[in-house]
Structure formats: C-alpha cells, structure tokens
Amino acid sequence: MALVMPHSIFIHIPNTGGSWVRTAVRAAGIRCREVGPPGAGRNQVLHCGIKDVPKHLRWPRLTFFCIRHPVSWLKSRWSYAIQRGKLKVKTKRTGIERALDADLNVFIENVLATNASMPSHAMLYPVGWKRIDGRWQDTLKKKDRRIGRTESLISDLRRFLFEAGEKWDDVILSRIKPQRVSDRKSKQRVSRDLARRVCAANQVIMGLGHYDVEV
Numbered sequence: 001m002a003l004v005m006p007h008s009i010f011i012h013i014p015n016t017g018g019s020w021v022r023t024a025v026r027a028a029g030i031r032c033r034e035v036g037p038p039g040a041g042r043n044q045v046l047h048c049g050i051k052d053v054p055k056h057l058r059w060p061r062l063t064f065f066c067i068r069h070p071v072s073w074l075k076s077r078w079s080y081a082i083q084r085g086k087l088k089v090k091t092k093r094t095g096i097e098r099a100l101d102a103d104l105n106v107f108i109e110n111v112l113a114t115n116a117s118m119p120s121h122a123m124l125y126p127v128g129w130k131r132i133d134g135r136w137q138d139t140l141k142k143k144d145r146r147i148g149r150t151e152s153l154i155s156d157l158r159r160f161l162f163e164a165g166e167k168w169d170d171v172i173l174s175r176i177k178p179q180r181v182s183d184r185k186s187k188q189r190v191s192r193d194l195a196r197r198v199c200a201a202n203q204v205i206m207g208l209g210h211y212d213v214e215v
Contacts, residue, residue: 001036049126
C-alpha cells in the first residue's frame with residue numbers, strides 16, 4: 001500500500017529501501033495509514049502505485065519515492081528471488097522468474113535479451129511514468145513528486161519529511177539504520193560489460209538519479 005501521512009505520501013518501489021522507510025516513519029512517531037486497492041495480493045498491495053491512491057488524498061500532500069542504480073536493483077531482485085527459492089518454481093509467471101539463473105551474470109544477460117528496461121519500468125510505472133513512442137514520459141498532471149535514492153535513503157527521507165511539514169522524532173529516526181541485506185549475501189559481481197549495457201538501456205533512471213556506470 002501507499003503510506004499516507006498527514007502531509008505526504010510514500011510510494012514503495014520494490015527493492016529500493018521502502019520497508020525501512022515504513023519502519024522509520026512509524027518508529028519516529030509520524031501518524032500514517034496504508035492505502036491501496038482492496039482484494040489484491042500482499043505484494044501488490046504493498047507496492048501499489050500512485051494511481052491506486054484516491055485523488056482526494058493526493059492533494060495537497062507531497063508525494064515521494066526512491067529509485068536505485070539499475071544494476072544494483074537487478075542484483076537485489078535476483079538475490080531476493082534466489083533466497084525465496086524461485087529457481088525451483090516450475091511455472092514461471094513473472095519476468096524475473098523467467099530470466100532467473102543461479103549465475104547473476106546469466107540472469108542479467110537474460111533480462112537484457114527479453115526486457116532490458118525492466119528496472120526503469122519497475123521504478124517509474126508505479127509513479128505515473130509510461131513509455132510512449134520509445135521514450136519515458138511523466139503522464140501525471142501533478143508532477144511535483146520528490147525522487148530519492150536508496151544510496152542516500154536517510155538524508156533524502158529527512159529532506160522530504162521536512163519539505164512536507166511532517167513532525168517526527170529525529171533522534172529515533174537517526175538510530176534506525178537501513179539494511180540492504182538481499183544483495184550483500186552473494187559474492188557474485190556483475191561484469192563491466194553487462195553493467196554498461198544495463199545502464200545504457202535505463203538512461204532515464206541513470207539521469208534521474210545522477211548515477212555513474214560504476215556501482
């Protein structure tokens with residue numbers, strides 16, 4: 001679900017630190033509630049998009065979300081799927097499952113062959129962006145959403161909460177450290193060639209996050 005606070009809305013993009021944001025917001029004493037489509041599965045509800053939030057709740061709240069370097073995002077998705085035993089799933093329903101391999105680089109090669117812009121779609125579609133005539137475009141009328149980065153999660157969250165006018169316990173917030181567990185348990189590394197190709201296919205994310213090719 002989207003996390004609706006008194007003056008802001010957080011949209012949780014998978015594998016970008018959203019679970020930590022939810023934990024931090026509640027621990028810091030910010031009043032909040034979850035809003036999402038009824039009847040959907042848990043994963044779909046947790047990661048609902050901005051269009052699933054009723055319009056009367058969107059304005060005048062500030063909306064924010066986080067993105068992540070596309071190579072790091074793919075590695076996190078791969079690691080999470082491996083940990084969840086998706087390699088053993090016989091019916092491959094999702095693009096991640098169909099591309100999955102025990103070798104990280106083979107997985108990324110599969111993604112590049114079938115849906116090279118998967119990171120961009122996963123991170124931008126839920127917040128109103130669409131690929132139109134081969135280019136990503138922001139289709140929402142209200143375009144003043146704030147874009148944070150997983151790599152600077154704590155400082156970005158503080159900035160957005162301050163801009164929105166939220167009140168929170170900063171001492172408690174500072175004690176809650178983000179944990180990027182899913183991509184640290186594997187020692188596999190993405191080859192430079194594959195990393196360059198992923199970045200080239202996801203220039204919109206690279207530009208929005210001011211990322212370099214190196215991760």
